[in-house]
Amino acid sequence: MARAGGITNAVNVGIAVQADWENREFISHISLNVRRLFEFLLQFEATTKSKLASLNEKLDTLERRLEALEVQVGTATANPSLLST
């Protein structure tokens, strides 16, 4: 009986250890996925930042060119003698 009880105890311990390892595996999987998720978030942030920066640069250049054009048009309209010569 003692031998059988010892065997059942060992089996129970083995089952518990296996369950514990399964839980650990699940937690590691979850943590790994969460880390991947955060990596994706960081990468996404970087790419979106770069894209938004390029867009901002384009808009800045467009604004500057528009301002320069406005100034040129203003000077041309202020001095009509330049075009009437």
Next chain:
Amino acid sequence: MHLSKTSACKKSDSESENILRFNKSLQELRDLRSQLHYAADYCEATFLNAEEKKMAVENTKEYICRAVVVVVDHLGCVSANLNQSISKNNEFSEAELRINALNQRLLSCEQYAHKLALTRVRWNANVPKFHRRYLSTPITSIEIDKSNEDERNPTNCPASPIVIDKHGFEAEDLPLFLYTYTQKPSLGRNSFSIERKDSYSSLALPVRDGVSVLSKGPNPTFHFQQISQKHGRYRLFRQSAHSSNSILSRIRRIKRTT
């Protein structure tokens, strides 16, 4: 103008709506963080209070899996939408094209204005050009001619300045078109003109207009016989007559000898 104003108002309204949505979603996320803490506490309590702890663990596992999947799905959706909205640069490209066109037009206008200004400023050479035949001979050569003539003929009176050249033409009697002056005007060659005075006088031949005699050089392979114009034919006639007399005299001699 009115349409542009209405479109601007619509754009501002849509931007404000987007900002409000973003703020609302951020607030929901913060609320969800607190709910996540509540969910963790609930799971812990159920695990401690449950008789069958295996079931509680399985339930928490399933919940965590669903939560992670939902988060990943949500993040994917958000990132895709944001990427799509960023990559939509049609409006910017159109605006850039319009600005380029405006810049080109302004540059062309500026170039045209510069051209017109340059035509005003440019130096226009309106130097009067005279025909060379109406140019007078160099003054130095004429003066030297006069001085030489005075030296040769001291008896000549200086009050008659009529120049007679070698060929016997008087300068005043000839019409204007008979005179051509072939010498190029060289003002810095007075000494040279003094040395070659006779060659100049020979170059200043009276030639009719349109005849380019002086421009052509003398042909070195062709030479005329040096016979005077006055007695050329008479001489030939005399020579031929002389030769015929000698032949007749020879014939007479031959007849006498025979």
